[in-house]
Structures are given as C-alpha cells and as structure tokens.
Amino acid sequence: MDTIPTAKSRAILFDMVRCTGCRGCINACLKTHDFKGEAKDTTELSATAYTAMRTEGEFNVRQMCRHCVTPSCASVCPVGALHKTDLGPVVYDESKCIGCRYCMVACPFNVPRYEWNSPVPAVRKCDMCIDRLKEGKPTACAEACRFGATVCGTREELVAEARKRIAEDPDMYYDHIYGEKELGGTNVMFITPQPIESLGYKAKLGETPLPNLTWNVLEKLPGVVVVGGAALSAFWWITNRRDEVSAAHAAAKHDATNGGTHKASGENDHDRA
Amino acid sequence: MTALERPRMSFWKAVFLAIVAVGLVLCYVRFTKGLGAVTNLSDKFPWGLWVGFDLLCGVGLAAGGFVITATVYIFHIERLRPVVRATILTAFLGYILVVSALMFDIGRPWAMWHPLVMWNPHSVMFEVSWCVTLYTTVLFLEFSGMIFEKLKWPRAMKVQHAITLPCVVAGVLLSTLHQSSLGTVYLIVPGKLHALWYTQTLPILFWISSVAAGLAMLIFESRLSSKAFGRQLEMPILSEAGRVLAAVLGVYGALRVYDLGTRGMFGQALDFSYESRMFLLEFVGGLLVPFVMLLFPKVRANAKWLYGAAVLTILGFVTNRLNVSITGFEGAQGGTYLPSVSETLITVFFVALGFGAFALGVRHLNIYPENEEKHGAGTKTAKPEVGSAIEATAAAPVVREMATAVRIPTA
Numbered sequence A: 001m002d003t004i005p006t007a008k009s010r011a012i013l014f015d016m017v018r019c020t021g022c023r024g025c026i027n028a029c030l031k032t033h034d035f036k037g038e039a040k041d042t043t044e045l046s047a048t049a050y051t052a053m054r055t056e057g058e059f060n061v062r063q064m065c066r067h068c069v070t071p072s073c074a075s076v077c078p079v080g081a082l083h084k085t086d087l088g089p090v091v092y093d094e095s096k097c098i099g100c101r102y103c104m105v106a107c108p109f110n111v112p113r114y115e116w117n118s119p120v121p122a123v124r125k126c127d128m129c130i131d132r133l134k135e136g137k138p139t140a141c142a143e144a145c146r147f148g149a150t151v152c153g154t155r156e157e158l159v160a161e162a163r164k165r166i167a168e169d170p171d172m173y174y175d176h177i178y179g180e181k182e183l184g185g186t187n188v189m190f191i192t193p194q195p196i197e198s199l200g201y202k203a204k205l206g207e208t209p210l211p212n213l214t215w216n217v218l219e220k221l222p223g224v225v226v227v228g229g230a231a232l233s234a235f236w237w238i239t240n241r242r243d244e245v246s247a248a249h250a251a252a253k254h255d256a257t258n259g260g261t262h263k264a265s266g267e268n269d270h271d272r273a
Numbered sequence B: 001m002t003a004l005e006r007p008r009m010s011f012w013k014a015v016f017l018a019i020v021a022v023g024l025v026l027c028y029v030r031f032t033k034g035l036g037a038v039t040n041l042s043d044k045f046p047w048g049l050w051v052g053f054d055l056l057c058g059v060g061l062a063a064g065g066f067v068i069t070a071t072v073y074i075f076h077i078e079r080l081r082p083v084v085r086a087t088i089l090t091a092f093l094g095y096i097l098v099v100s101a102l103m104f105d106i107g108r109p110w111a112m113w114h115p116l117v118m119w120n121p122h123s124v125m126f127e128v129s130w131c132v133t134l135y136t137t138v139l140f141l142e143f144s145g146m147i148f149e150k151l152k153w154p155r156a157m158k159v160q161h162a163i164t165l166p167c168v169v170a171g172v173l174l175s176t177l178h179q180s181s182l183g184t185v186y187l188i189v190p191g192k193l194h195a196l197w198y199t200q201t202l203p204i205l206f207w208i209s210s211v212a213a214g215l216a217m218l219i220f221e222s223r224l225s226s227k228a229f230g231r232q233l234e235m236p237i238l239s240e241a242g243r244v245l246a247a248v249l250g251v252y253g254a255l256r257v258y259d260l261g262t263r264g265m266f267g268q269a270l271d272f273s274y275e276s277r278m279f280l281l282e283f284v285g286g287l288l289v290p291f292v293m294l295l296f297p298k299v300r301a302n303a304k305w306l307y308g309a310a311v312l313t314i315l316g317f318v319t320n321r322l323n324v325s326i327t328g329f330e331g332a333q334g335g336t337y338l339p340s341v342s343e344t345l346i347t348v349f350f351v352a353l354g355f356g357a358f359a360l361g362v363r364h365l366n367i368y369p370e371n372e373e374k375h376g377a378g379t380k381t382a383k384p385e386v387g388s389a390i391e392a393t394a395a396a397p398v399v400r401e402m403a404t405a406v407r408i409p410t411a
Ligand code: SF4
Pocket: A064, A065, A066, A067, A068, A071, A072, A073, A074, A090, A106, A107, A108, A109, A110, A111, A112, A125
C-alpha cells in the first residue's frame, strides 16, 4: 500500500535557519480559525492551536501536522474520517468520526488533539488550509511569514528549494530534508541547522510508512479465514467420524454378545448438548 | 477477591446497588460534560483504563467462549462439555459489557454503527468492530438455546441446535481474528510502545494469552459460583482445564522468551527500570508462578490451589494488557497516566454489572449441571456424564498431546 509522494501535491517547507521566532505563522493560524489564544503563549498543539512554537536553545521548533504521504492516522481510522487528499492535505470529516481516538494513538508525531471537555467532541488538527489551497492561495501560515521560513508550494518545488538553500549555505544547514523520505515522506518538510533529534523532534523513524506494519498482518487474514474454516470443518468431520465409528463398533460388539437388535446410534452433536 | 457466601449476600447486594447508583450518576456527568470531566485521559494518553481494561481485558477474559466450544464441538473433548454453558454465558455477557463500556469510551457513541457502513479495510479497528459485532451475534445465537430451554420452546430449540456447528466454526474464526487483532492494533506504534511489549508477534501473543485467560476464567467462575450459589463444576473437569491451561501458559511463555531473546531484550527486561519491573510483575507473577504451580498434579487436584493459580493467571493477563496499553507508552509520551477515581468507578460499575448478570444467569438458567448443587468446594463426586467410549478414543489424545508437549505429568 505504498503511496508515492506526488510531485504536484501541495506542501509546506519550514526553514528553521530563516525563522526569526516572530510567531507570525502561529498568529495567522489562530486568526484564520478564530481561536482565542495568544501566539506567544502557543507552545503546544491543542484543540484550539493547530500549530505551535517552542524554543529549543536558540532555535524555534514549529509543530504542526506533517500531512504524511501515507498517513498512519488515516490508515487506522475505522470509518475513514481522516483521508489523504490528492491535493496534499490530510483532512478530517467530523460527521464520520466515532471518537475512538486511534488516530491520536497511531500518529507518530503526536499531532491530533481531542476536545476532551465537549459532549460532542471532535478530533482537531491542521488541515493545511485546504480551502485556501483550493482557491490557489498559500496556507495562512506561509502567507504570514515575512522571512521565507514557512513557504508553500508543490512538493516538487519545495524539495528543490530546500536542496538549493542547503547547497547555497552548507555551513548554516544540516544536510538533510526532514520529511522527504521519513516514513515514506511527508508533505510538510523541515530543514534545520542541526540534526533533528537535537531539536526535540522525533527522529529515527525509518523510511517505511508505518501503515505497512499493520497491512502486513491484515492482508493475511482472508487466508486465515479460508484455511482456518476448512481446517476446523475437517477436524470436526474427522473427530465426528471417529466417534461414529467407535460407537458403531461398540454397538456391533454389543450386538454380537447379546444377539439383540440394538442399533448403532451414530451419535452426533445434535443428539446431545 | 473475597468469596461470596450465602449469609452475606445481602451485604454484597448493598455494595452492588451502591456501585450501580454511583455508576449512573457518573454516566450522566460523562455524557453531559464530556470525557475530560470524568477521566484522566489527555492528548498524551488518549487511551486509558477503559481501553486497557474494559476493552482489552474484557474481550480476552471472555475468550473461554470460543476455546471451550471449539474443544467440545470441534475436537470432541467431551469431558469439557458440562462447561460449555457457563463459558458461553460469560462470553456473551462479557461482550455485551465490552460494547457498553466502549459506548462510554468513544467520543461519539451515537455513531458507533458507522464502521458497519463506512468502510476502511486498512484499519485494524474496522476489522475488530466487525468481528466483535458478528461474534456477539454468534454468541447470542449460542446463548439463545438456554433461553428457549427455559421458555420451553422446542421448535426454537431445534432450529438453534441445527445451527450450532456453523455458529461454533464462525465463532472460533471470528474470535481468532479479533483476539489477535487487538494485538495488531499496536503494530503501528513502534516508536511509542516500549520494546519490551512492541513486537511483530503481538497478534500471536494476544491470541495465545486470550486462550489462557479464557481457561483461567472458567476455573475462577466455577469457584465463585460454588461459594455464592453452591453450584460448580466437577473437580476433574477443573483439573483438566488446569492441565490445558498449564500447556497454553508454557507455549505462551516460551514464545515470549524466544521473542525477547531474538530481539536482544533480556538486558532491558532485567535492568529493574520502571518498565522492567512492570514486565517482571507480569511475567514472573502472572505467568511463571501459575505455570509452575499447575505443573504439579497436587495443585491441579486441589480446588483452592487451582483457584489460586487461575487468579494469578488472570492478574498476569490483566497486567500484560495494561502494560501494552499504558505502561509501555509512558516513556515515549513523557508522562504518566493513572485513571481518575470516576474513571475507575465506571469500570467497577461495569464489572459489578457483569457479576450481577452472571449471578442472574446461574440462578435462572441451567448453567451448571444440576446434579452438582452442593455447598463448599472440594467435596464433589467425580462422575463424568458423557460417553466414556468416546473419551477413550477421540477426546483424550488431543489434550494429552498438548500436555506432553510441555511434559506435564498426567494426573
Ligand atoms: S502527522 Fe499525524 S496527524 Fe498528520 S498526517 Fe501524519 S499521521 Fe496524520
């Protein structure tokens, strides 16, 4: 079930080297969604903050949904409430959601948040401003960034842009585009001054999409059902037959000794229980 | 667990009613104020006690339903036939409770039917919800026989009899699928679940341990109902179940050790870190000790010791499921989760409902063979009811093979 990152899908590149920590992106996201919080206090994702920024030493670590190419959250959702669009964003349909929260457990980046204090709760996460993308506009956070630290474009363009930035200033950048290959690729990519693990991001994720781990097992199940069903029926038939034979045997012996007309009962399940 | 005794029934009834009353109040709070008002669940720990205990343990402990029906109907191990009804009743009640508890846990219980029409075949949870729905139906069909018998509806009983075998086969398949799939649920979190519990063999481990839990529950329940109602199973049957349980625990333990070994996890298992201690609690207290106990024919022949081994097995099983669903996540998620008082009380509420429903079943349906209404344990006469010719041929070898596979002396 590998999905290949589509070159033309929309993506976001976050360049930590250029980021000044002005929190314009955070502010823009809060405003677009009518969330009450203050940008400067938004250091953790929440049901009312789809992006957040922490400082890690001298660096600004931005958090948001990565819009994985093969998203764990969408693969585990029993009702398909989350799905990857061709346009790029991974979006959520509240009307389908049953609230099992498996998406939250499964997301390798701990992104989805829940409305714990609502009687009609929903999962909340960044939707990559899909409505704006559809109109051909960049995401609100990218539009707000005055330093080219958060940029929006096609995935292909942004990978090229990231390569260019790293190549032009190799001293400033760590030579890796985080999200180009991780877990099969993501549509939100980071370039950083240091290896990513030193900045508090999850590292060592490998390049295989996590949903494959589940699918390896799930795809075997139809086989288990067919073989298992056949085996169980066969077992039943054999043991049942053995019982019949031995019962007949016993009855025959009985007949022989008593000379009676006792009939082999061919006892089976249905007579007992 | 203190044993229930007749003179104290009214006391337990009062406890029961108190729990139910508290449960109903919390139910109101849960559905008007949201999950946050009654639980300690958070964005870091979106799953807690209700998934770890109510769902994972509930389903596992009800596994006796498929284990025993398979043993009796498919493998024709007739000696266990008197147990069939008790396990079907437990399983049926267990699943009803699991589904009810899930209505509390999921955020939008009114949408619970969605997986039946909105399909995502890539989701384990989708598969589990289908299996649980179908299996609960199967259990209902199996259970309905007891009701028809009570109502004296011979026609309905006949129909129910006719579909027993297909039901059993479907039940075994569905159970195998979802018992193992509850392990598959965790395969997608290699980066979050501690390596002592995260393994590709989780589906198989979950399946085998559910078989063990089902058998242990059988012994456990028989003892409880003997204390409470003077009805229980014959000691030879329970000893037999204990012997099979030892075999299953042996296989499970061996696979667990082999799996840890091949992944080079022995060091971490024994370094006495928080995870290591929780692992040892589960592995030594809840697996090794009952396994060794059950190897002794004397233990298996003694009602109290057998019961002790069963309780340890159940506790070990519960610890394992809580470790997988909670302990194993605490390191990666950076924090700890402890259920809130209300959250725990709601779980207690469901357990109490389970006990209550089981008690009703034992009292009003013909669950345990009638000739065994006696008080106290260990005083029963051993008298296998069913055809011993069959036992001599078909039945014994399977169990015997399982038992000798791990060198258990035959009692
Ligand atoms: S980062 Fe998490 S929530 Fe976002 S698409 Fe990937 S798996 Fe889904």
